Amino acid sequence: MRVNKLWLVGSALSVLVACGETVPASNGPGFGDPLDWQRENALTGAPVQSTSLSSTTNTSQAIPTGQLISAGILPETSGDGTATYVRSTGVEASPSNAAPTLIGTSLSDEQDFEAVSARETIQSDAERRAALASQYEVVQPTALPTRVASGPNIVEYALTAPNTKGQEWYSRFMLSGEGRFLRNCAKYASADEAQRDFLARGGPDRDPRGLDPDGDGFACGWDPAPYIAAARSSGN
Template identity: 55%
Template sequence: MKKFLMMGAAALALAACDTAVPDSGRGVGFDDYTAYELERAAAEGRGALPAAPTVSEGAIPSSDLASAGIGAQIDEVAAATGRTQGIDASPTNAAPAVINNSGISDEQDFDAVAGRESIESDAERLSRMADQYQIVDPGAVPTRHGDAGPNIVEYALNAPNAKGQEWYSRFVMSGQGRFQRNCAKYASPDEAQRDFLSRGGPERDPKGIDPDGDGFACGWDPEPFRAAVRAAQQEAGN
């Protein structure tokens, strides 16, 4: 019992030595006197608490940008594009000018061309283009070697009739269906005409691929070859 009385007396002595919390610090949410002193020191401006940095509304401090390396990136972009400031997202803000863009031609812009060209310079340019124009004389058709099949170019130039003009008799029972099926087996009209001639054409048509009897199988047309020869003869005559 005596032991408990001594412990109680010691506790009362310690409580008497502790500094009491002023009335101004009571009931404002502080758990102890230390928290109260820190808040009071900050309020009186004695530097006990660090002051918050002053930042303008809506802006990021330049020191924060520099520490993140953003300022250097902005300088690099400005050097590359020639732009010295950012672009505001505003409907009234004009679009930025394109600088040093050599990939866009202004040949279709009359004002731009008229500013640097004249009738004389345009005539000089046309003259230079005409001097560079070259006419290649057509040569003879190369001779085929080996088993290349009939020469369809020679046949086109020597055939006595035009495409669609009946020249040879045909079996009336050949039929359009047979004509379409057999012509579908060839990769091109030239191939069909070459095979047609190798099988006895134009007099004979064992596969029924020349039902109209003009001597041209599967719609093959000799006119392109004939036109090329006429053009060559006309150039030679000039």
């Protein structure tokens, strides 16, 4: 039994040694970012092996090698195999770089009392305000333009009508049928437009187009009530 146990332990150790020998080194290509591996070899002086970017990325989306070299991501290899990282595009961050120039960022300090009091006095401020006031241009008011009426005033008619909607007040020709009323009213964009044209054609006494068959003096169902309510609410 002791021999069997020793044999099993030896077999287990042999398996572990065999597995350890098959594990590749973690500092070679294929582990981590291949670009970081190449950069590390170049900095330590180790030989740089050319690794195709297409082996790790989709070739249809790969960035051209020339652009990677210009950006300082891939090294530029000379004829003797020396690899050098050279950035030909962009700006390399460095403490020695000049500070950026700010353009158009100055703010007014007119609200800063200490800043203004350092360069202005009460007298100079009064003179400046007087100079600004002298540049003001006063525009004299003019008379309002006269409004030219474009037709009958339906608001005035609504406020002076002797009756309400649907209350017969004028006599109409009985042969003016509903069909004629509907056809002619359909030609107007609104009831206000129909009422205005109705008054322009002699209404409410006359109704040549049959727009007011019930004789209330309101064409195509026009209603004076909203105008009356608005006038009452405004106090007129």
